[in-house]
Amino acid sequence: MDVQSQAPHIFDEETLIALYDDHSDSIYRYAFRSLGEANLAEDCVADVFTRFLERVATGKALTGNLRAYLYRVAHNWIVDYYRQEKPEADLEAQPLPARNANPEKHLSEKENQAHLRQALLALPEDQRLVIELRVMEKWPYEAVADVLGKSVEASRALQYRALKKLRQSFNLQWM
Amino acid sequence: MYKKNDHPMTDAELEGLLAELSQVPQRNPDNAARTKARYLIAVGKSLQASTTEQTIKTRRKKEFREMKPFFKKFSLAFTLAAVLLVFLLGGLGVTAAAASSALPGDPLYGVKTGWEQTRLQLTRQDFKKVELNLAYAQNRLDEIETLIAAERLGDLEASVQAYETYILEALAGLEAIRSNSMAVDSQLDRAITASLGKYTADLETLSNRVQTQRRTRFDEAILFSKSAGAYHGKIEFVGTVNAINPDLWVVSGLEVIITASTEIEMGIDVGQQVEVEGWVDALGSIYAREIEHEADGRAFSLNGKGEFLGIVNEIQPDYWVVNGIRFEVSATARIEPGIRVGDFVEVEFVRNDKDEYILREAEFAFDDDEYVGSVDEIHTEYWVIDGLRFELLPKSRIEKGIKVGDFVEVEFVRNASGENYLLEVEFADSEIYGVADEINTDHWIVNGIRCEVLPNTKSEPGIKVGDYVEVEFVRNQAGEYILLDVEHEDAYNSSDAGYGHHRHGGDDDEMVGFVDEIHSDYWVINGIRFNLLPKSEIEWGLKVGDFVEVEFFKNSAGAYFLLEVEHEDD
Structure with a gap:
């Protein structure tokens, strides 16, 4: 459910539960990809929606796309987490599920994935969202454009820019 | 796999890395349920706090007056959260597990069905609700099979009835979705038809395992499953009972099929007015879900006028018959076009001094x-x-x-x-994106399309020839484009979007897009015309429709010039 510029009074009980049902899984997946750990991702989801409730309680209307707002809160939570937990060490320490038996290759994959996570977190918000929704979640461009409040063409361009930045982040190291 | 200090990362390697990163293992359902329970508690507290803050003064007075029980102050969410937490964290988790295999008549059967109801209540998406209802219908069929194996035939009724109820709920869910999306509708239609086909076959198999005298009940459920597969829409109408049979009533001349799950109010007799609620299949057969006394005959006595839903039996120039009742058609009657005998209609009427019913309005009962x-x-x-x-x-x-x-x-x-x-x-209203080629008082030309300007046309100030704009238009009866709204295309103007074309003064810039046209002296990419220069570099083999990266600049007059264009694989 996308709610734009909604006044808080529309958030009745049913709506609040529906919002959670609609968005919690995708926020979880985003958190897991960034954190690499299931329990931490659950904590992130819980805190994101608690912050959302706190925001609603202030009585200020939410502006922009709700999904984008939730991703933004999740992103801030993740960045805060790494800030407190020494990012390099933690990013390296969180393995992803699919692993290769070759130790040297495994180490390289781990490094690359850790680097990619950092690079993704460093992207501007709209570029990060395009990668998350379009590349990771396989949404059609039209839906991504809707969340971003941009045209399909602009969303394509954002993806192009984001991928270019990610490639460059690796190639800077190579150079 | 890309390895640092080896070679620059290729597109394929980055794609591979992103694909790996996008893999997320299945979310643990218990953990997910705990997180949701935390949220529901927060919702409950938040709503409670909000209510407290807003109404504390008036509420105190009111509570003092009415002495409402304490528990009523808690919201549904808070209660559900508490139940969830007890189930997930407390000893009742074991009970819930044990209850999952309970059968009708067992002490824990209520826990099992209660849990199903809780899940249905917590599910807000219509699509998921339909899926859940179908899954629970399957649970009831499994129970029927177990009951037959255990020779507990006396307990079958509850499962059969519950089975039909879940199917009806699934169908009602389908109805809710139907209005939103035809694609989803047909997808769900197929899913439900497939499920009901399977259920029918299961019931036929089970029916063969029980004694003949028990089969009547199964035959009813089989008929129900077959008919429900042809569910077309929910109906509700008022009529007079003409005949009452165990599995078929006649109401105002219409045959109404009674199924095992039909709820019939006690004491209804032939000649009385009733309200029938149910559904109709694609062939027009009516299945009753509920039949009850028509409350005080209000449909026909309310200030001499009323409205009701019914089936058209006859259409004549001067009168219609709906549900067996004749309605005189006056010259001022508003009748929606296309209504034919057999259609469900909503009828609005008045009763005159001669006790005749005068038709005021008739329209399809199903919304446009x-x-x-x-x-x-x-x-x-x-x-x-x-x-x-x-x-x-x-x-x-x-x-x-x-x-x-x-x-x-x-x-x-x-x-x-x-x-x-x-x-x-x-x-259909539509919009296009493109370059403003001409701007005149009575028309604009955008991407070569002439758009007529009307007094109510809105245009963002500051747009000039050469700007990239978003145009909203409609086509009129003559096929002309009527300009409704024109504004700068924001994404294009944003530097983040990768265009940055507002940096005047000859700066080079780049963008990605699709080739629309190729000419000897200019190209059109994403609707923008790029003039060619002698030094323009064009990659060999590009054709219309290719996705390309363009390097260009815009001169002070607003014209675009192509410096380089090449395939963009992303």
Whole structure:
């Protein structure tokens, strides 16, 4: 459910539960990809929606796309987490599920994935969202454009820019 | 796999890394449920706090007066959260597990069905609700099988009834979704038809395992499953009972099929007025879900006027018969076009001094629907739009100039036989993006298309020839483009979007897009005209439709010049 510029009074009980049902899984997946750990991702989801409730309680209307707002809160939570937990060490320490038996290759994959996570977190918000929704979640461009409040063409361009930045982040190291 | 200090990362390597990163293992359902329970508690507290803050003074007075029980102050969410937490964290988790295999008549059966109801209540998406209802219908069939194996035939009734109820809930969910999305609708239709086909086969198999005298109940459930597969829509109408049989009633001349799950109010007799709620299948057969006394005959006595839903039995120039009741048709009666005998209609009427019913308005009981799509075929009797056939009516309103391939908006109704009747078809509102080629007081030309300017046309100040704009338009009956709104295309103007074309003064810039046109002296990419220069570098083999990266600059007059264009694989 996308709610734009909604006044808080529309958030009745049913709506609040529906919002959670609609968005919690995708926020979880985003958190897991960034954190690499299931329990931490659950904590992130819980805190994101608690912050959302706190925001609603202030009585200020939410502006922009709700999904984008939730991703933004999740992103801030993740960045805060790494800030407190020494990012390099933690990013390296969180393995992803699919692993290769070759130790040297495994180490390289781990490094690359850790680097990619950092690079993704460093992207501007709209570029990060395009990668998350379009590349990771396989949404059609039209839906991504809707969340971003941009045209399909602009969303394509954002993806192009984001991928270019990610490639460059690796190639800077190579150079 | 890419390895640092080896070579620059390629597109394929980055894609591989992103694909790996996108893999997320299945979320642990217990953990997910705990997180949700935390949220529900927070919702409950938040709503409670909000209520407290807003109404504390008035509430104290009111509570003092009315002495409401304490528990009523808690919200549904808070209560559900508490139940969830008890289930997940407390000893009752074991009970819930044990209850999952409980059968009707067992002490824990209520826990099992209660849990199903809780899950249904917590599910807000119609699609998921339909899936859950179908899954729970399957649970009931599993129970029936176990009960037969255990020779507990006396307990079968509860499972059979619950089975039918879940199917009806699934069908009602389908009805809710039907209005939102035709694609989802047909997908769900297929899923439900497939499920009901399987359920029918299961019930037939189970029916063969029980003694003949028990089979009647199964036959009813089998008939129900078969008929429910043809569910067309929910109905509700008022009529007079003509005949009462165990599995078939006649109400105002209409046959109403009674199923195992039909709820019938006690004491109804022939000659009385009743309200029938149920559904109709694609052949027009009516299945009752509930039949009750028509409350005080209000439909026919309320200040001498009323309205009700019914089936058209007869249509004559001066009168109609609906549900066996004759309605005189006056010259001022408003009658929706396309209604035929057999259709469900909503009738509004008055009763005159002679106790005659005068028809004021008759319209399809099913709401008008709207549909947007491309015209596939145009015939004198019907049109096909995005694969869906729409029958034409004498009064169908068709905007002039529409031809095959045009994008149109259709208003239509679907009758009881599932046929679509076209009420109106017109060019769909649309928008285009492109470069403003000309700006005049009475028309603009954008991307070579002439758009007429009307007094109510809105245009963002500051737009000049050469700017990239978003145009909202409609086509009029003559096929002209009428400009509704024109504004700068924001994404294009944003530097983040990768264009940055507002950096005047000859700065180079780049963008990505699709090649629309290729000419000897200019190209059109994403609707923008790029003039070629002698030094323009063009990668060999590019053609219309390719996705390309363009390096360009814009001069002070606003014209674009192509420096380099190449394939962009992303």
